[in-house]
Amino acid sequence: MGTSSSILKNQKETLEARLKELFDEKAYSTALDKDQRMGRRIHGVDLKKPLNPEQAILMIDLLDHYSIISFPEQGQPTFELGFLERLANHFGAPLPHPKNYANYVEFKKSGEELKLLPKDKQTRSLCDKAFPGNIKCIDGAESPAVYVVTNLPGSGKNEEEQLASGLHWHTDIEFEPVPLSTSMFYVQCVPISREHQNGTWVPDVRPADGFYHPDSNKDLNSRRFDLPLNGETAYADTASAFEDLPKEKQKELEKTQVRRRLRVSDAGWLTPLVYRNPRTGRQSLHSPVWASRGKNVAPVQIDGFSETQTREYLDELEAHVLQQKYRYDHLHQPGDVTIWSNFATLHNAPPVKSKICSPEDARLMYRISCKGEPSYHLPRKDTDEWLAANISPPYQSNI
Ligand SMILES: [Fe+2]
Numbered sequence: 161m162g163t164s165s166s167i168l169k170n171q172k173e174t175l176e177a178r179l180k181e182l183f184d185e186k187a188y189s190t191a192l193d194k195d196q197r198m199g200r201r202i203h204g205v206d207l208k209k210p211l212n213p214e215q216a217i218l219m220i221d222l223l224d225h226y227s228i229i230s231f232p233e234q235g236q237p238t239f240e241l242g243f244l245e246r247l248a249n250h251f252g253a254p255l256p257h258p259k260n261y262a263n264y265v266e267f268k269k270s271g272e273e274l275k276l277l278p279k280d281k282q283t284r285s286l287c288d289k290a291f292p293g294n295i296k297c298i299d300g301a302e303s304p305a306v307y308v309v310t311n312l313p314g315s316g317k318n319e320e321e322q323l324a325s326g327l328h329w330h331t332d333i334e335f336e337p338v339p340l341s342t343s344m345f346y347v348q349c350v351p352i353s354r355e356h357q358n359g360t361w362v363p364d365v366r367p368a369d370g371f372y373h374p375d376s377n378k379d380l381n382s383r384r385f386d387l388p389l390n391g392e393t394a395y396a397d398t399a400s401a402f403e404d405l406p407k408e409k410q411k412e413l414e415k416t417q418v419r420r421r422l423r424v425s426d427a428g429w430l431t432p433l434v435y436r437n438p439r440t441g442r443q444s445l446h447s448p449v450w451a452s453r454g455k456n457v458a459p460v461q462i463d464g465f466s467e468t469q470t471r472e473y474l475d476e477l478e479a480h481v482l483q484q485k486y487r488y489d490h491l492h493q494p495g496d497v498t499i500w501s502n503f504a505t506l507h508n509a510p511p512v513k514s515k516i517c518s519p520e521d522a523r524l525m526y527r528i529s530c531k532g533e534p535s536y537h538l539p540r541k542d543t544d545e546w547l548a549a550n551i552s553p554p555y556q557s558n559i
Pocket of ligand 1 (some may be wrong): 507
């Protein structure tokens with residue numbers, strides 16, 4: 161029997177062979193960062209083409225093994241977001257973003273009929289107004305499943321530049337009973353201008369005091385605030401961080417249940433802190449943070465612990481996960497499709513220019529997130545009951 165590292169090496173060699181066999185003899189993959197166990201750049205795959213079931217299985221396997229996979233040069237300007245949405249459906253059922261609707265709050269409260277934002281209020285239209293004739297959103301940006309991550313709305317050549325700090329370390333939608341499994345970006349524009357003094361896009365702008373709990377340890381805060389300054393998405397590898405813990409600590413964590421909820425007044429439900437990937441058996445820490453989005457999402461509570469005990473326990477884990485050896489800052493390039501596992505990573509949005517007066521500072525990316533089981537054949541076969549319970553706003557891709 162091989163050691164776990166030799167088994168892993170064999171699995172990775174097999175993945176490389178399947179990549180060539182199923183896509184193209186010239187397809188290959190490279191580490192996103194040679195110092196990290198997480199992350200792979202996959203060359204020679206054209207995501208404009210539909211995947212056959214064997215190719216879809218390989219995609220899921222690649223993400224299961226590497227936690228972040230990035231596909232460069234996806235054919236700008238001919239890429240359409242329908243291609244990304246089709247790809248997303250293999251990983252899970254797309255979860256549309258409430259901000260794409262005109263009346264999501266009223267829909268939730270009183271069952272009002274759900275309406276999409278009128279065309280002139282859609283993020284896509286606001287983006288197109290910023291630098292007309294220069295930057296225009298690609299086709300498919302109007303899909304309810306697409307969340308536009310950008311600094312274009314409200315920007316323009318006569319506007320004043322504004323800066324925004326990074327956010328909390330978090331996992332996307334970890335607070336629902338079926339959490340998001342996967343998120344993905346397609347990148348259209350990345351900033352190319354540089355701030356003069358230190359050669360980065362933005363200065364190291366920090367959030368106001370009180371962003372994190374005042375009793376947070378100094379070392380933990382310095383790790384939290386150590387964010388990239390060129391518009392990169394910051395990631396941390398919660399699978400390797402778990403793997404490196406002493407066996408005793410792993411056993412203790414495996415027994416730990418966390419109460420998750422959206423609002424403090426919600427009863428919430430218990431979920432395991434350690435996620436076990438059902439396909440590989442690989443374990444990872446699922447969102448090991450106490451308060452992931454300040455006041456927007458209620459802090460979690462460990463079953464049987466007080467609020468302070470929970471915070472101290474999770475702060476220690478967050479400090480472990482945010483060590484440099486588990487961190488990877490992904491520098492986006494136009495044409496990239498980048499996919500990450502929400503079960504095996506934490507991430508953070510970087511400090512940005514949130515309003516810009518030059519198209520060189522534009523950051524324009526499209527995110528689709530999904531949940532549930534992978535599907536190697538499309539269309540997916542999610543039942544009406546499952547969709548009603550887990551996909552809100554209600555949505556199914558037209559594929
Ligand atoms: Fe996020």
